[in-house]
Amino acid sequence: MPLQFADRLNNVETSAIRELFKLLGKPGIISFAGGFPDSAMFDVEGLREASQRALTEEPGGALQYGATEGYEPLRTQLAHFMQSKGVKDIDPTGLIVTTGSQQALDLLGKTMISPGDKVIVEGPTFLATIQCFRLYGADLVSAPIDANGVQTDKLEELIKQHKPKLVYLIPTFGNPSGATLSRERRIKVLELAAKYQTLVVEDDPYGDLYFGEAPPPSILALSSEVPGSREWIAHCGSMSKVLSPGLRVGWIIGQPELLAKATMCKQFSDAHTSTFAQATAAQYLKSGRMPATLAKVRQAYGERAQAMGEALKRELGDAIEFTQPKGGLFFWARLTGAGGKVKDAGELAKRAIEKGVAFVPGAPFFAKEPDLSTLRLSFATAGIELIDEGVRRLARGIAS
Template sequence: GAMSYGATEGYQPLREQLTAFMAAKGVQGLSPEQLVVTTGSQQGLDLLGKTLVSPGDKVIVEGPTFLATIQCFRLYGAELVSAPIDGDGVQVDRLEQLIVEHKPKFVYLIPTFGNPSGATLSLERRKRVLELAVKHQTLIVEDDPYGDLYFGEAPPPSLLALSEQVPGSRDCLVHCGSLSKTLSAGFRLGWMIAPPELLAKAVMCKQFSDANSSTFAQATVAQYLKAGRMAANLQRARAVYAERAQAMCDGLRSALGDAVEFVQPRGGLFVWARLTGARGQVQDSQVFAQR
């Protein structure tokens, strides 16, 4: 069966395991039928572009945000509007102003360990984002490929997990997850959780895109998750990335001093540094890179 075509929605045992995986992270009331397996989380974003965006539509994104997202949504004709962020994520007051002004088709956020900002949306702001979604009936797309890679204290619950606390917000929310950063990028497996009507349209688009994500990869991951191996794997990954992040930040401070400023990441893969204009003495000519 693992060598055969599969359902476009995804291999059922994997959908069940992913539902349990999300439940362990506080997402209650989720059924496998509310989830579609995608070929990486980027396919989920592409499906959103196909199903939601028409030329000239406004889409609000964080500034800065994931480059591939910018390219994807622009490909379908979206006009992107940038919402400012700080160390606690998107500035919610400004976000509401932009929603009222532009009436976007949706708002795209990476609330936890943002790419490339490294910022994490605070718990208070997460609840306010959900309240804004209900108030203005605006779709919020939560991209969460890095949320399990925290250093030390866990981040606030996902918007999806918090949606139970804000009545009506689940109907205004899309959640995209991925195994690329936590298990294996080569499996190319992610998932999307969305309101039923939108999910049905996304499945239809996926049928013409790739018929189904690799059944063999899905069966492999389903067995891996069923065997309970993910928890130990995540512990190892967190330790490795925490060490790398500390080395990165120490190197930036040592080499560039007050010539740059950045938020010390609490998880994820990214540090976003800004030039301050200070005439600090650069100690090393080495070019630093992400990770």
């Protein structure tokens, strides 16, 4: 007899990105596919010192079981970190530590979503969020976005129509769109949250990765300007893109009742995030090395983004449309089909692999009505020479 799996698995399928990675073993392939930070950017010496201090100063706390809510010194450092980014009235008890922001999303799914609940997401949005929320039975509704993020007039119409359990946004350098929600629209989102008493989940793994002018303050930071909105905001943060994904350190900030329920669910999942990782992250933040680390990665990623934008214009011309990203890790582009060239990104992905370059077609990032001409390109892990060569290979794929 075959195994009888849970019905909830009928709502999800294997990640298209993970499946694509199986094709990347070809020697010499240049990958623009992954959403990874560049391992060369990791502050190895700083992390080594932080881990040594963790073992020297409080070995029991670093190596023993810990509180589900998180290692207290790390919660304190994260509260300071968020205060430095304009979040007022935050203290260590106002957040819980999660095993990466991926677990934060899973905990929100567990605590908030019942089968059949409406959940509004951006179109496009983070693929793992689509899969996670569908696993818990969410009926996903797509809100349209443009270069300034989610279109708040359309969002309000969808909230009124569907009365969603929650709204999920990546307002700063979104994955995959790269879009950044304007300050005006952030205020409007807060007004909608308070007016309709709808939970807004702000996922912010990329907000510190800006290349020039800093983006607007987070929705959470701006909540002090809209009375009654703070209790309707859940903010997810992560150290993965700015320090190290291997630490698996993320966090949720939200109202006490939500954090209590999330903590309960986390107890069933992993008891607590690695105390050694948490102690290392706490010591690193305490050391004061983060500003220099951020400056380094901003410069490197900014140069690579500039190089990719120039190469795409030079090599692909009017066959592709995109907005130059101002931060984050991604280009979001659309094939135009100009000159009879390929317009289906899925077809181009197959050709590109044959030419020795990989990217992710955009269709899986849409919960509904995918745009088959879209694609996501990551510039994070390739140097400028590889970016230039990879885009040349992509151009040959379009022309073939």
